Amino acid sequence: MDVVHDIATLRATLEGQRHVRTGLVPTMGNLHAGHLALVQACRQASDFCMVSIFVNPTQFGPNEDFANYPRTLDDDLRLLEAAGTDLVFNPSVDDMYPGGQDDHVSVTVGSLAHKLCGEARPGHFDGVATVVAKLFNIVAPNEAFFGEKDWQQLTLIRTMARQLDMPLEVTGVPTVREPSGLAMSSRNKYLSDEERERAALINRVLMRIKAAIERGDRAYADAEARGARALTAAGFDVDYVAVRDAVRLVPPDDDTRTLRILAAARLGRARLIDNVGVAI
Numbered sequence: 001m002d003v004v005h006d007i008a009t010l011r012a013t014l015e016g017q018r019h020v021r022t023g024l025v026p027t028m029g030n031l032h033a034g035h036l037a038l039v040q041a042c043r044q045a046s047d048f049c050m051v052s053i054f055v056n057p058t059q060f061g062p063n064e065d066f067a068n069y070p071r072t073l074d075d076d077l078r079l080l081e082a083a084g085t086d087l088v089f090n091p092s093v094d095d096m097y098p099g100g101q102d103d104h105v106s107v108t109v110g111s112l113a114h115k116l117c118g119e120a121r122p123g124h125f126d127g128v129a130t131v132v133a134k135l136f137n138i139v140a141p142n143e144a145f146f147g148e149k150d151w152q153q154l155t156l157i158r159t160m161a162r163q164l165d166m167p168l169e170v171t172g173v174p175t176v177r178e179p180s181g182l183a184m185s186s187r188n189k190y191l192s193d194e195e196r197e198r199a200a201l202i203n204r205v206l207m208r209i210k211a212a213i214e215r216g217d218r219a220y221a222d223a224e225a226r227g228a229r230a231l232t233a234a235g236f237d238v239d240y241v242a243v244r245d246a247v248r249l250v251p252p253d254d255d256t257r258t259l260r261i262l263a264a265a266r267l268g269r270a271r272l273i274d275n276v277g278v279a280i
Contacts, residue, residue: 001081003088006095007138013087014139020047024141026132029053030070031079034176034184038145039083041173045143051080052089052135058101059127070186089139096134106130112156115249117264117273120239128153129160136161141168149175149183151260151275155249175274177203183274190269198234199267205230206261206276209243213259213278220252227263236265246277256280 004010014022023046025038042049053076060066073090080088097104106126112118113125136144146154158170176184180200191199205227212223220243227241244250246258262275 001077001085001088003077003090005090005092007091010087010089010091010138017048018140021143022046022048022050022139022141024135024139024144025049025051026135026144026146027051027053028055028069028186029076030072030186030189031076032176032184032186034147034149036079036083037176038147038173039080039085041171042143042145043084045145045171048086049084050087050089050139050141051085052091052139054089054091054096054131054135056096056127056131057093058097058104058106058130059124061121061123064121065187070189089135096131104130107133107160109156109160112152112159112249116152116240116242116244116262117150118152120264120271125153125156129156132157133160133164133166136166136168143169143171145171145173147175148172149185149275150273151246151262152249155247181207183272185270185272187270187272192268195268195270199270199272201231201234202236202263202265202272202274203276205241206263206274209241209261210276210278213243213261213280218280231263231265236267239264239266239271252280 004013023042025042027035055069057066107129108126109129118125146157148154154172161170178184181203182200209223209227224241224243228238231238241263243259243261245252245256246260252259259278259280260275264273
């Protein structure tokens with residue numbers, strides 16, 4: 001497995017791979033089984049599997065955890081090599097943002113960036129879109145793989161790739177969960193043992209709403225309110241529980257065929273997100 005730390009070397013290395021199908025898994029490191037599921041999907045669909053590890057400062061707000069975000073590069077590299085990764089790209093902030101972040105061109109993504117998680121994390125999704133666009137331009141993959149756990153991010157990247165005519169597929173990979181149902185996340189490490197057990201309530205709340213919708217309940221606002229109350233009663237600081245059109249992330253209307261039920265809430269030091277899908 002090759003490990004490359006700068007853009008020029010990466011491009012020179014990839015030059016010999018242009019004739020094969022290249023897959024990219026963008027990550028911020030601190031890898032777990034959810035990331036390895038992305039790698040597995042990439043390997044199955046690609047001739048050349050590449051993973052990027054870059055903790056992107058532009059997607060963190062001023063009061064968020066950029067400085068303390070877990071960085072476990074040596075462990076990550078061991079996991080990726082065992083998983084059959086062909087190349088890891090681990091650039092520095094200076095290499096990705098030459099001249100500094102403040103004057104760097106950024107990608108803005110319109111209304112998708114300002115709803116749901118965007119309300120609680122202003123600027124976050126513009127930072128995500130900018131770094132992903134840079135990675136797509138640097139690597140020129142045929143396909144990129146993202147977890148469905150962050151459904152809003154996946155939707156945003158698909159929209160960006162389509163609207164900016166980027167010649168690649170953006171593939172979502174189902175969420176990997178702990179036995180309790182808790183979605184795997186690097187930020188789960190912030191949870192105490194008791195909080196980790198309690199955090200599984202998020203998925204149970206979403207599954208209750210899904211079951212009600214499958215029974216024919218279309219009182220979506222009431223379902224959202226019930227879900228938020230249940231989480232609040234369990235000690236969560238709730239950002240939202242929302243039932244949305246799965247494609248457009250707007251409240252369901254007559255054109256909606258599939259829904260995504262999404263939640264974001266803080267528990268202790270961790271901000272947790274999850275979602276489930278349902279057809280109507």
